[in-house]
Amino acid sequence: MVFMKEILNDIEQWLTQGHAVALATVVNTVGSSPREKGAVMAVSEAGEVTGSISGGCVEAAVVEEALGAIAQGQPRLLTYGVADELGLQVGLTCGGTIQVFVESLELASAQKNLPLPVIFDAIRKASEQSIALCTVVAGKCVGAKMIVTDNNQRFGFLGSQDLDQVVALEAQGFLSQGLRDIRYYGINGECHQTDLAVFIHSFARLPHLIIFGAVDFTRSLCKLAKMLGYRVTICDPRSSLNTPKRFPEADEIVVDWPSNYLQTTTVDSHTSIAVLTHDPKFDLPILVNAVRTPAAYIGAMGSRKATAERIERLKEAGLSTAEINRITAPIGLDIGAITPDETAVSIMAEIIAQRSGRSGGRLNANQNLIHPRISQFNQQQEVISLC
Template sequence: MREILPALHEWYAAGSPFGLATVVAVSRSAPRDPGAAMAVGPGDEVVGSVSGGCVEGAVFELAREVVASGEARLETFGYSDEDAFAVGLTCGGEITVLVRRVSPADDPAFAAVAESVAAGRPVTVATVIDGPAPRGATLAVWPDAESGPSPASDSGAKAGATQDSDARAGATQDSDARAGATQDSGARAGAAPGTDTASGTGHGTGTGSASGTDTLAGAGTVSGRGPAVMPGTAAAPGAGTATRSGAATAGAAGVAGSLGTTGLDVAVTADARGELALGATGQRHYGPHGERREDAVSVFLHSFAPPPRMLVFGAIDYAAAVARIGDFLGYRVTVCDARPVFATPKRFPPGVEVVVDWPHRYLGGTTTDARTVICVLTHDPKFDVPLLEEALRRPAAYIGAMGSRRTHDERRERLAEAGLTERELSRLRSPVGLDLGARTPEEVAVSVAAEIVALRWGGTGTPLTATAGAIHPR
């Protein structure tokens, strides 16, 4: 949904209601993951996609009906063997889509969520999709009070003065709900390392070149953005107020909206912050007042974590191509080189951060996590060895280094001499990329990107014509 938020924010600011369809569950060979979204706005304008074209027509009509009625709808689409012309997924999978109306009156916190996503601040949106709670009700959860909505932007807070009996009953939770501050290990296991999002269902389980001149310079950022801020977790907030309409805040800093009862808000807030720390997206299940180990209420947690980082070392032509494709894939890209004659913003795509510093020194002072991609293209031992010594000892999803097989063998020997273990050395993808027969910098960048994607999702790199079974395994 991140891609369509600018259009949604424009409609919302104009006070124009729109229908927002979100994929909340998938099975088998479904073409899109949970969180994929499509919206129908004023003048029947459509943005986004939930299936790559298979069921968009049906979802379009459904969204129009939801805008007119104001009642959220949950629909499942799949392939019909009996009637191949029926509305469904020709790929053979199945998707479940929640469609709800969004406007300042329906969802007062939407503007704050859109602003956070646009600014790269982490936020999770929890939405009721089924059960004895208001379908389509939302609760926006930020990691802490400082990153949450300001009082001016949270118009929903004004609606929090009137409680219904359900909210009052939620003030006293059972022991299971009180245990919500610590999520179970199954929930934490729901996001695969290196993923932007991981879908989940059930009870807290995820579904899931030669170098140029050697002129060197001191540290300095030439252009771009600041360091990444990793989302953290926080304890569950105290009980607050809620209304049946879901328009009130949960009475805690860093939270806006309500799912209908205080107990449910408290339990979901705790889980949402845990999922946000993982960048995970998926379903969780609760009792009407947030009771654990109950199935009555299904809630979809959609996490918007900051984009993962791609760190490219060596400001050569290959780096420009890799940076361009990294930006296209949604990474926040930084290019670093110690030579200011090469590390200039004009040689790289707009939006790419360019840093002049010794690579190993820069890496040692920056933040990486299990989603970070590190591409070492310096192709020079005096840069490569200390840089890889640092990289292989820190969290990262991918660490690739350019060079011939001879260069790789020599580099590996130097790293072993520096004290790296066999386990640490096994993380190195070198020579970098998949065997595509690439020649140009752009083709090499495609090769590198293909390896990153394959490693991220467990692909083999084998042509699909040589494989059998589902194309999108679940």
């Protein structure tokens, strides 16, 4: 899965060398799809390609469309769909349907009143300040862009003040959940109309995993969390155990009492807390403070007996039933994990399931959608079949 931030250097290199460039972005999917919304691929006028949007012959077709967008200077919204039985032949092996927005990029162009360097800089700094990049992909002012920050600043415009306000409001909701999706509006931002389509792509701060306890399981959890795109902090007061040498993948090593650190650091809805200490003198103060934060996930390691004893101590410490119920303990999903690596999978799977609002059960045990269907295509959009 390739997102915009990963190919910015290639795009800028081509542009500074004087080459024309087109960008293709997956803006919508229906059914199973080989790539998520927000996947990107850039094409230079020389036919060089960076990134990926499908992995099959859809990409060959999009390369041709990208070269056409460069030659004509006109963006285009394309829809590719195939029948399940033809999926293996054409590349969309899941039999799904994707919409791809293709646009030419020019370094000196204002990109509809929003300069390209400003867009690139905002994307690069999204780890410090979350942004949503809103692009009109169909209708009036196609290609127009607006950046909305997490403190509700706006840069650029989409065509009308009313539309900008409505899209900015929706973009704030996208930022809070890290979403990427297409939305349909009237010319002046009216809901339930399809005069134009806007792709809202949130570039949110990295989710933060705080691991309390420099124990054997910690490195495996840290490594896996980094693979999944988390910023990882390890906190433990034991300086001989909590070292960069033991945990080279960690973004931050904090040698301090966990309860002190938790009281002085920022914890928000993008933060997950894993308490691996399974030692009352550490984990009780941590958990008492943790449940009073807006952390998205709080998990604590320990046997069922240790968990039951901990619950009694938490009650004695004054925690309510609702506060105690915020703690997932024993930590992780029931997958029979034994080794540190397996335990890390169990914990991260539970964090992902909770973030997604899923139970973590087996897919074949229910008929729920594998991927949440947030939006459907505009029914007026023609589907291009590749068979």
